[in-house]
Amino acid sequence: MADILGKKDFQVIKEGITYPQGIKAAGINCGIRLNKKDLALIYSEKVAEAAAMYTTNKFKAAPLIVTENNLVKSQGKLQAVVINSGIANACTGEKGLKDAWEMINYVSKGLKIKEEYVAVASTGKIGEFLPLKKIEAGLKEAVPMLSISGGTEAAEAILTTDTKKKEVAASFKLGEQQVKIGGMAKGSGMIHPNMATMLAFITSDVSISQGLLKYALQQVVEKTFNMISVDGDTSTNDMVIVMANGLAGNPTIEEKDENYYKFYQALYYVAEYLAKCIVKDGEGATKVIEVEVQNAVSFKEAKKVAKAVINSPLVKTAIFGKDPNWGRILAAVGYSGADIEPDKVDLYLKEKIIENGQPLEFSRQEVHKYLESSDEIKIIIDLKMGKDSATAWGCDLTYDYVKINTKYN
């Protein structure tokens, strides 16, 4: 971390979405789910510049369509986000769209803000309708509970099969001003984002133009959320939203200057942290797998290789089995469709085990020990073709993944 941001300037805080100035949140149970919080609200005292990215799945869920509409109408401004878990409001047609608008309406009335300043997100089962009465009542309860200590409750309320809440915050200096950034996310299964991702919400009190905020988000998502995979399935409801309300009081970032890159790095840190949390908490996962592809002819080619390896069920089961089965890794490199030359490929798994596409002598036992004792397994693939690199994160494939996705009723 932090080429431009010095260590001195950059501090990581454990929690969360309400760390930036003027951000409040709440998380409650409104009755969609039995014994778990299921409704979260994020609120910025001041209207914030905002940007979002959405799933590329053609079955785009109603809340995404409605949020996209609002962001166009408000020209990239938001003041609140409402999120429910339990029901995804996807594949619900006209009624689903109406329901999403209703949720926005409740929030707008409750907070006395413009409808177009409200975003909505949903996660859970596809094809069911939202229980609007419960959500309406829930929001009446949640609005007065909004507070700077409500971040953790909100982070809990958006979870589905996740086993842990995912939140992080950081602060950094832009000249004299202390700027804060915070975020929360949910993931677990159906995770293979593409141009957008599972649910993630990031807030900051930085002052920045909407155009640059959107640009920064796109750049960061491409290298963080879009580089993780639990099972290769891209959901209908993936979305990332970022809000920046300017309350830090820094001179507004309006061009790609040093301050922009400092903010970019902080945003990158938060996004990468949350993305890794999602992978660590992947359904049934016992290990995080990091695949770094070096010296590709382009980022795109490097990404193809990294994604093929991270998605291979055979690589994932081998890691679960703690076996240094490099043959499966090379096979995935070979079918990735990327521009590679087999005779040039080097592979590192704890140590260099493949050189120029062929096995070196290595201690199987040593590597087995590494696979057994480490929670994070690092695979490095050197293509020796060019200068670009890409890193992808995934997890192993276990009995519990099958169990969770078989017996979820």
Next chain:
Amino acid sequence: MADILGKKDFQVIKEGITYPQGIKAAGINCGIRLNKKDLALIYSEKVAEAAAMYTTNKFKAAPLIVTENNLVKSQGKLQAVVINSGIANACTGEKGLKDAWEMINYVSKGLKIKEEYVAVASTGKIGEFLPLKKIEAGLKEAVPMLSISGGTEAAEAILTTDTKKKEVAASFKLGEQQVKIGGMAKGSGMIHPNMATMLAFITSDVSISQGLLKYALQQVVEKTFNMISVDGDTSTNDMVIVMANGLAGNPTIEEKDENYYKFYQALYYVAEYLAKCIVKDGEGATKVIEVEVQNAVSFKEAKKVAKAVINSPLVKTAIFGKDPNWGRILAAVGYSGADIEPDKVDLYLKEKIIENGQPLEFSRQEVHKYLESSDEIKIIIDLKMGKDSATAWGCDLTYDYVKINTKYN
């Protein structure tokens, strides 16, 4: 089956590669593996027209490179194929190539045929070298054992984690002549062929030009072997070989006339049968899943949808769990990248359960019963966009898949 081939004309026989005239085979244990046959030999009394398709994996194993070389040199003629299981001879560099040539040399000497008339295939562990002495001795044993009753032994010798041998044969009439065709295959894991496939060998006594034989093979493979998937992983060793020795005595097929299409249909039948056997015997599979995509704008778009659904771990686990989770199926349709309109999609799972992208009322219990009681689950997706269709075959994702691929040592 059989638009042109009448039922009367077309007979299915259970076994196997030696059914056509002049084809002999043998299968033995030569000591690569402990208690399982591991060396197979197929021999045609007469030099046969031949064609092959190979994996698209860039780490193409040595036997494929050597076989491709030989088929170029012989201008598409073969008289024998030697196959070993246990070691794949992949990622083995120059030595691997030499070893593959050695195997060809042993066969050429043993059978007293030209080197260029011999093909070689290997399957098993990647990155290990072949025990040539054992193979040489094994071939000395196998050559005198070649017989028309050796097909089943050969079919057994090529298996790896397969639990069942896969073989089939058929006969059909071309005018006055009775023509025979037979085949055998191995599959199980790392099955997601692309332009070529796992190991499959098909023999016929039909008389056909090499050009048309190759063309027919390509067309058939595209719609059969290339439409199956166990885990989405494309192996380094996938190969299909077809040999036609002309001993049936039919007038040589030299253009796409009625006789060509009769042969094409028989070849299609054999390839589809073997492809389905591979899926049924997929690692840990309890059910075959057939996904038929109808009314796409092109075969290519239909194939994208069918492949996305058949490869989705979430769909595969839901089928294992006997849950009619249509949301996961629609999500896969949506992220397939294919040209679709969500609001037009109909989905059938036993009955029509989705119309125009939205759920109909259906009996969850009835569909659950269907998922529970059937070994073959059929999913039909009607895109209502065009006129082309594609069918893909896969299997469910089970605890045993994870087990087999974790504890394989």
